[in-house]
Amino acid sequence: MSRTTIPELLPDDACGTDCPGRHEHAPVSGSSSEDTIAAIATAPGSAAIGIVRLAGPGCAAILSAVFRPLSPSFSGFSPFRLHHGELLDVSGRPLDDVLAVFMPGPGTFCGQDMAELHCHGSPAVLAEALTACCAHGARPAEPGEFSKRAFLAGRLDLSQAEAVAELAAAPTADAARLAREKLSGALSTAVSALRERLADLRARACLAIDFPDEDVECLPPGEFRAEALAVKDELASLAANFARGRLAREGALAVLAGPVNAGKSSLMNALLGRERAIVSDAPGTTRDYLEEPLSLDGLLVRLVDTAGLRETEDHVELVGVRKSRELLQRADLVLLVVDGSRPLGAAEVALCREVPRERLLACVNKADLSPCADDPLPRLTESGVLAVRVAASTGLGLDELSRSARERLLAALPPDEGRPAPNLRQQRCLTRAAAELDELVRAVDQGLPYDLLGLHLEHACDALDEITGRLTAEDVLNRVFADFCIGK
Incomplete structure (x- = not known):
């Protein structure tokens, strides 16, 4: 790996x-x-x-x-x-x-x-x-x-x-591939096709409004509702792929956490292949978090070493522990570093309860030392925590750790069905359009007239038009292009 x-x-x-x-x-x-x-x-x-x-x-x-x-x-x-x-x-x-x-x-x-x-x-x-x-x-x-x-x-x-x-x-090959896909028009094509379906619904609604007493072709409410839901589901699928694009562009946040002296800093240095974090036998050496980028077979990860979780009266260390807690809430993956030469402690048990299993990977460190009688690895796996045995000092188990971390991060993403990955601005437009269709379905269920249905369809189309620039305010354009570099 x-x-x-x-x-x-x-x-x-x-x-x-x-x-x-x-x-x-x-x-x-x-x-x-x-x-x-x-x-x-x-x-x-x-x-x-x-x-x-x-x-x-x-x-x-x-x-x-x-x-x-x-x-x-x-x-x-x-x-x-x-x-x-x-x-x-x-x-x-x-x-x-x-x-x-x-x-x-x-x-x-x-x-x-x-x-x-x-x-x-x-x-x-x-x-x-x-x-x-x-x-x-x-x-x-x-x-x-x-x-x-x-x-x-x-x-x-x-x-x-x-x-x-x-x-x-693009910081990785995956990010470049996703960007190239959008440059080829994949997102534009998908969004335009969905917009045309909504435009067709708008035309049917207009017929019902303009010719209420005529025998004209207009979808009955049930079919109208079904088509709106079908488009909404497609929009939601596109919006969900934002997570895949964000991971490729920005990287996943992987936080090394655990008690003091478990070997978090040593493990960070071993993964990076260089001494980035200060390593010492003195408890509480890491008082602030350190962040470094790392590529796991092309998957960008922002690896963070945090202060050891323990009770302390040291003000500076206390601030570091508080920041560690905040990072745990935001992390895409928590790497719980456990000292394999001693029994599982209360801090590790509490953290296992705090972090959802799908975001947790235990690293039983110091595998180069003799394991204690109460080996923590079996206890972790019996409680449903995915755990790997590593030795930061020798590199033992680092490939397995990298592979497991990558698999766990990718497992949290929606299935890759070849859909383009929107950026944050585009994802918000897709979400707005889907929300308008939710409102439209509620309006159909309440038996509201077609002119109100048409209003929701109009707003949904406007949101999609902002993605392609078909209908975009000048200030939005200025904000988009101001984020480019000069020369591009």
């Missing part, structure tokens, strides 16, 4: 990533899709290659101003072909050997003319390249502005635009 540590999943300012809360840029007042925009499209830091991206009607002119071809046969930019030449700074002096490409619209990502400069990946060179482009008529791009232009041009719907950011930010 592979356990891969991830020292840093994403830098706080990583370009091209979906990083909610990390950008505080507000949309530029008076900005227009007719402006030519420019941005560094690659991540901060030194690299072999760095890219400056442009979009808008002035791309060709700006590219001609900052790029000097080195080929004597150059007679103009051939669309979608790389040309070798020199990057010129704001003073017209050569700065770097680069490759330049011009991509005429509308067959581009944004639907507009686009261009790119492929420079050496020096941050100073890229900054000078961006400055030169802006000196010749471009303006700095806002967060997500390239993707927003693609959405406004009809190249992507809103769920696909969000998938672009999710794919760029």
